[in-house]
Amino acid sequence: MALLKDGRPQADEYTDVSAAADPAARGPVLVSLTQWREHRAALLARDERLGLRLQSDEKPASVSDDLQHFDLVALEFPTFRDGRAYSSARLLRERYGYAGELRAVGDVLLEQLHFMHRVGFNSFELDTDDAAREWQIAASDISVWYQPTGDGRRTAVENRHGLADAAPRRQAAVR
Amino acid sequence: MYRYDEFDSQLVNERVEQFRRQVDRRLAGELSEDQFKPLRLMNGLYLQLHAYMLRINIPYGSLSSHQLRTLAHVARTYDRGYGHFTTRQNIQYNWIQLQQVPDALADLAAAEMHGIQSSGNCIRNVTADQYAGVAADELTDPRIYCEIIRQWSTLHPEFSFLPRKFKIAVTAAPTDRAAVQVHDIGLRMHRNAAGDPGFEVIVGGGQGRTPFIGKIIRDWLAPSDLLSYLEAILRVYNQDGRRDNLYKSRIKILVHQIGAEEFSRRVDAEWQAIRDSALQLPQAEIERIRRYFAGPEFAELADEPDLLRQQADADPQFAAWLKANKADHKMPGYAIANISLKSLNAPPGDMTARQMDAVADLADQYSFGEIRVNHRQNLVLPSVPQRDLNALYQRLAEQQLATANIGHTSDIVACPGLDYCSLANARSIPIAQEIHQRFENMDRLHDIGEVTINISGCMNACGHHHVGNIGILGVDKRGEEYYQFTLGGSSGTDAALGERTGRGFPAAETAPAVERVLRTYLDIRAADERFLDTYRRVGMAPFKEALYGAA
Numbered sequence: 001m002a003l004l005k006d007g008r009p010q011a012d013e014y015t016d017v018s019a020a021a022d023p024a025a026r027g028p029v030l031v032s033l034t035q036w037r038e039h040r041a042a043l044l045a046r047d048e049r050l051g052l053r054l055q056s057d058e059k060p061a062s063v064s065d066d067l068q069h070f071d072l073v074a075l076e077f078p079t080f081r082d083g084r085a086y087s088s089a090r091l092l093r094e095r096y097g098y099a100g101e102l103r104a105v106g107d108v109l110l111e112q113l114h115f116m117h118r119v120g121f122n123s124f125e126l127d128t129d130d131a132a133r134e135w136q137i138a139a140s141d142i143s144v145w146y147q148p149t150g151d152g153r154r155t156a157v158e159n160r161h162g163l164a165d166a167a168p169r170r171q172a173a174v175r
Numbered sequence: 176m177y178r179y180d181e182f183d184s185q186l187v188n189e190r191v192e193q194f195r196r197q198v199d200r201r202l203a204g205e206l207s208e209d210q211f212k213p214l215r216l217m218n219g220l221y222l223q224l225h226a227y228m229l230r231i232n233i234p235y236g237s238l239s240s241h242q243l244r245t246l247a248h249v250a251r252t253y254d255r256g257y258g259h260f261t262t263r264q265n266i267q268y269n270w271i272q273l274q275q276v277p278d279a280l281a282d283l284a285a286a287e288m289h290g291i292q293s294s295g296n297c298i299r300n301v302t303a304d305q306y307a308g309v310a311a312d313e314l315t316d317p318r319i320y321c322e323i324i325r326q327w328s329t330l331h332p333e334f335s336f337l338p339r340k341f342k343i344a345v346t347a348a349p350t351d352r353a354a355v356q357v358h359d360i361g362l363r364m365h366r367n368a369a370g371d372p373g374f375e376v377i378v379g380g381g382q383g384r385t386p387f388i389g390k391i392i393r394d395w396l397a398p399s400d401l402l403s404y405l406e407a408i409l410r411v412y413n414q415d416g417r418r419d420n421l422y423k424s425r426i427k428i429l430v431h432q433i434g435a436e437e438f439s440r441r442v443d444a445e446w447q448a449i450r451d452s453a454l455q456l457p458q459a460e461i462e463r464i465r466r467y468f469a470g471p472e473f474a475e476l477a478d479e480p481d482l483l484r485q486q487a488d489a490d491p492q493f494a495a496w497l498k499a500n501k502a503d504h505k506m507p508g509y510a511i512a513n514i515s516l517k518s519l520n521a522p523p524g525d526m527t528a529r530q531m532d533a534v535a536d537l538a539d540q541y542s543f544g545e546i547r548v549n550h551r552q553n554l555v556l557p558s559v560p561q562r563d564l565n566a567l568y569q570r571l572a573e574q575q576l577a578t579a580n581i582g583h584t585s586d587i588v589a590c591p592g593l594d595y596c597s598l599a600n601a602r603s604i605p606i607a608q609e610i611h612q613r614f615e616n617m618d619r620l621h622d623i624g625e626v627t628i629n630i631s632g633c634m635n636a637c638g639h640h641h642v643g644n645i646g647i648l649g650v651d652k653r654g655e656e657y658y659q660f661t662l663g664g665s666s667g668t669d670a671a672l673g674e675r676t677g678r679g680f681p682a683a684e685t686a687p688a689v690e691r692v693l694r695t696y697l698d699i700r701a702a703d704e705r706f707l708d709t710y711r712r713v714g715m716a717p718f719k720e721a722l723y724g725a726a
Contacts, residue, residue, distance in 0.1 A: 059414065080213065080336070081213075081296065081336055081418075082336065082418060083296075083333075083334070083335065083336025083337060083413060084413060084414055084418075086332060086333040086334075086335075086336065086413070087333055087410050087413045087414050088414075090333055095448060109210075109213075111197075111213070111214055111217075112336075114332070115330075115332035115333075115335055116332075118332035119332050119333055137196075141189060141192075141193040142186065142189050142190065142193070142330065143185065143186075143189060144182045144183075144185050144186035144189070145330075146186075146326045146327055146329055146330070146331075147327060147331050147332065147333075148452065148453035148454060149332060149333070155453070156182040156183075156186075156326065157326075157457065157460050158453075159182065160180070160182065160460070160463065161457060161459050161460060161463075163457065
């Protein structure tokens with residue numbers, strides 16, 4: 001597995017303990033929603049960076065008040081066909097104001113990176129030997145966007161009518 | 176008609192080049208069929224029984240003569256010289272070679288057409304009233320909003336992996352010609368009490384294995400709120416729609432299971448949060464798109480009832496064509512001319528490249544270069560001067576395109592069936608042709624009057640049998656093709672699902688069974704009563720007796 005963050009391959013600093021019986025580990029950990037609920041106090045007391053891994057049927061509304069505790073939220077794609085995390089990502093970014101790392105994990109395909117980036121993901125766990133090249137392909141294929149998704153890209157409608165951005169947005173491309 | 180600007184063109188061209196690279200990787204063996212499948216489906220390329228099938232969107236059913244010539248060119252250059260128009264205002268090519276698909280798509284892109292989202296679990300081609308812009312009864316041209324929806328839904332990053340495919344239809348007339356009640360979302364424009372135009376929003380209609388008539392979840396929606404409201408519906412569906420069972424994944428099942436009231440509550444809650452966002456449609460963009468649909472400069476003509484009567488008296492076949500195929504136009508002196516693609520010479524909806532070129536020429540000569548495709552697999556020339564109808568009819572007859580049967584027994588909607596489709600249980604086309612043959616006699620056809628017959632080759636219902644006045648469903652019964660009947664369906668303003676009559680019939684007995692149903696109708700109908708009205712008045716019993724004998 002390769003980790004691509006902000007357009008560059010990087011080492012993963014987090015230990016994914018979300019499937020483990022005991023979330024205790026050294027350094028930054030990635031925990032499940034159940035673990036977060038059961039071990040909340042202990043996890044906060046560790047004074048380490050903390051990541052939350054959400055299944056595709058776990059809605060972000062259930063953690064909207066806790067987001068300040070997480071430096072990483074990982075959203076799972078059990079198969080590339082399960083598109084629920086696209087909505088979760090937008091809600092985290094646009095509704096709940098989550099500004100930390102948002103990572104796509106699971107069945108993450110090259111052809112979906114562009115969609116994922118548009119909805120707010122800025123890191124991706126990829127099954128590839130050359131994550132940088134994949135990102136380059138995915139990020140450069142399409143350059144016209146019709147939908148405002150809060151990703152900073154100007155839409156065709158905004159360009160046509162010379163409109164100012166409707167709202168302050170997160171920083172744009174991560175190339 | 177809408178024309179691409181630089182942004183629209185750039186997106187479609189980039190998409191073609193992206194797919195070209197993906198095809199190259201597939202041909203070089205870098206991608207397996209499994210990995211390639213989702214990529215080709217996102218561009219409308221299916222793998223069918225015998226070959227690849229390419230489905231191209233005809234946005235809201237509107238074509239220019241140049242676009243129709245391009246479809247002819249693709250049929251001739253990359254396929255076997257013909258194409259098949261579908262019930263969703265698309266065209267399919269059934270014999271295309273994989274390595275040639277990118278070139279075909281590039282040619283189509285140059286004519287402002289594409290296959291993006293013509294398959295896959297995403298928002299499909301938006302369909303509309305085929306008489307949009309020329310219907311006497313419409314409030315505004317629904318294609319303005321179809322184009323706005325087309326752009327918003329194209330490569331929508333949040334809604335490209337929905338639980339299942341998603342179909343939207345728009346009408347702006349009191350008479351529903353777009354089947355809005357049997358779509359995932361149907362939008363019907365009307366005026367509210369204050370006299371302002373807005374949309375009635377209908378959700379959860381559909382056909383397939385579990386057919387439903389849609390539920391109204393909002394009586395009136397301001398046009399400027401259209402996209403935020405659609406986005407709210409899609410977001411609720413994307414999160415809450417079922418993904419555990421392919422056959423329970425459409426939005427109709429969600430709406431049915433939680434109820435229209437609860438569904439509408441969830442949509443409203445979501446909508447309130449995004450209503451005042453960049454999704455709010457700028458008036459300038461609505462007006463920009465409206466200008467494209469301003470319509471041609473009509474001449475000042477007078478209606479020609481005397482001339483048409485005279486021509487009809489001289490030629491009974493022209494009289495029959497006028498009666499069945501002509502519809503009223505909003506401008507005096509003009510008419511809407513329907514072109515039937517249901518002749519005995521070809522499967523329903525099929526058209527040769529030569530015929531496409533000929534119709535493109537006729538559109539240039541008689542109808543401001545415009546053509547429409549309707550959801551019953553026929554074409555329309557939307558604005559023909561009444562004084563030219565006879566000449567148009569003669570020219571259509573030369574191309575074997577003057578069949579006078581719109582809305583009648585032989586205007587049969589049929590899916591491709593087992594002859595082409597890998598999902599089908601039974602053949603559809605031969606059944607359609609046999610029924611057509613039986614009712615070829617024109618006089619008899621006009622005695623029977625308005626009746627819709629729809630044939631599907633499996634329960635996925637691509638032939639829309641649930642909403643045919645007479646619906647025919649092909650099933651596999653121990654290795655043999657059987658055909659079950661439903662009666663009383665309609666996809667119009669009075670939408671209804673047909674009711675099952677009982678056991679099915681083997682292929683050879685199917686057309687005779689249709690004849691028994693129609694003879695029963697002729698026996699018991701009141702004067703001028705349509706088949707559907709008779710059925711609604713008397714119910715199933717006499718038809719059941721005609722089909723199966725006295726109980």
